[in-house]
Amino acid sequence: MTRLRVLVVDDEPLARTGLSELIRKDPELESIGDCADGQAAVEAIESLQPDLVLLDVQMPEIDGFGVIRAIGPERMPPVIFVTAYEEFALEAFRVHALDYLLKPFSDAELAAALGRAKRLIRDDGLHQLTERLTELVGSVRPESKYLSRLTVRVAQRVQIVRVTEIDWIEAADYCAKLHVAGTAHVVRVSLGALERLLDPAAFVRVHRSAIINLDRVGEIVSDPTGDGVVVLADGTKVRMARSRRAAVERVLGKAL
Numbered sequence: 001m002t003r004l005r006v007l008v009v010d011d012e013p014l015a016r017t018g019l020s021e022l023i024r025k026d027p028e029l030e031s032i033g034d035c036a037d038g039q040a041a042v043e044a045i046e047s048l049q050p051d052l053v054l055l056d057v058q059m060p061e062i063d064g065f066g067v068i069r070a071i072g073p074e075r076m077p078p079v080i081f082v083t084a085y086e087e088f089a090l091e092a093f094r095v096h097a098l099d100y101l102l103k104p105f106s107d108a109e110l111a112a113a114l115g116r117a118k119r120l121i122r123d124d125g126l127h128q129l130t131e132r133l134t135e136l137v138g139s140v141r142p143e144s145k146y147l148s149r150l151t152v153r154v155a156q157r158v159q160i161v162r163v164t165e166i167d168w169i170e171a172a173d174y175c176a177k178l179h180v181a182g183t184a185h186v187v188r189v190s191l192g193a194l195e196r197l198l199d200p201a202a203f204v205r206v207h208r209s210a211i212i213n214l215d216r217v218g219e220i221v222s223d224p225t226g227d228g229v230v231v232l233a234d235g236t237k238v239r240m241a242r243s244r245r246a247a248v249e250r251v252l253g254k255a256l
Helices: 013-024 038-048 064-071 087-095 107-122 126-139 191-197 242-252
Strands: 004-009 029-035 052-056 079-083 100-102 149-154 157-162 168-172 175-180 183-187 203-207 210-213 217-222 228-232 237-240
Touching (some): 004 013, 004 107, 013 029, 013 052, 038 052, 038 064, 052 064, 052 107, 064 079, 064 126, 064 191, 079 087, 087 100, 087 126, 100 107, 107 126, 149 183, 168 191, 191 203, 191 210, 203 242, 210 237
Parallel strands (some): 004 029, 052 079
Antiparallel strands (some): 168 175, 168 210, 175 183, 203 210, 217 228
16 A cells, blocks of 8 residues: 655644654654745645645744645645644634644544545545635635745755845746845745745746846846846846736836
């Protein structure tokens, strides 16, 4: 029997350790890792593609709902939400028939939730789950509206990059490359996921492989085909697709 691959996401170290240990005791499950924050969760879900995610609701920067928005409900694996006290969230889970664990929970409660998740996955109920997650994301207001900073790995260090410092972002295979003051940082998050987490009033996608910071725009040069080039303040030229022109015009609030 193929074991279900489970990812644990919780910003509390003891909670991550406890959940992972309990998962390892179940012969039908395989613990494939744990994450301490939403950015790491998005990276892990996109790269590891788990069968099931135990997802903390309250996390700094990117909360549990933000993780789902970044991945997209249609691509999100089955989820068991883990929460401490948010009554509005509990009511939303009940309304949309989504499973959750209320901290502190017992081993028996976790085992029951895992059992329900196994049945859902093996009975091919994922289409219904996608619909429920879509409705949930639409009904619950995110605690943190938009991403304000990202962590990047530089050699053996973890560096904080504030999104206001980013000049533009380009796709790099299944990752994204942040361009910051002449330096490039690769994060293991897709461009689409980042687009859903960034403030659309500040960042706009100008091409399938590029997002720009509107505060860095120097000029936009169009060509006869309708395509164009966005020239940033530092002279960097970023291709703009004709299909993205209307979105850029709308955000800038003027005709180009």
